[in-house]
Amino acid sequence: MAVVVWFTIGLALWHFTIFVPDRFWQGIIGAMIGATLGAVIFGAVVHIASGRGLGDTDIGTAMIAVPGTLLGLAVVWIIGARAEEEPV
Numbered sequence: 545m546a547v548v549v550w551f552t553i554g555l556a557l558w559h560f561t562i563f564v565p566d567r568f569w570q571g572i573i574g575a576m577i578g579a580t581l582g583a584v585i586f587g588a589v590v591h592i593a594s595g596r597g598l599g600d601t602d603i604g605t606a607m608i609a610v611p612g613t614l615l616g617l618a619v620v621w622i623i624g625a626r627a628e629e630e631p632v
Contacts, residue, residue, distance in 0.1 A: 546587065546605050547584060547600070549587075550584045550605070550608070550609040550612070551580055551582045553609035556588065557609075557610065557613045558576050558613070558617075559573060561579070567625045568617075568620050569621075569624035570624070571608050572603040573612050574604070575620055575621075578619060578621075579613045579617050581616055582613050582617065583609040583610075584609075585612065586609070587608045587609045587612050591605065604621075605614055
């Protein structure tokens with residue numbers, strides 16, 4: 545159940561990328577992939593490191609996805625910004 549929460553939070557926060565300049569790798573779809581993967585991977589690492597099972601959910605489970613989403617979006621944005629600067 546925790547994976548569903550992380551995925552949903554990542555997808556919900558992805559909607560706010562319309563307010564950021566579109567330099568994401570592969571555009572808005574790349575931003576969606578970065579947001580959801582960042583939330584799920586970061587959430588799983590923190591959740592498992594704390595010794596809890598993937599079925600345990602609470603408000604902390606949802607809050608853990610927020611920094612993961614931001615990290616995932618930052619990585620995809622940096623990759624896209626660097627690719628945009630390179631001459632073809």
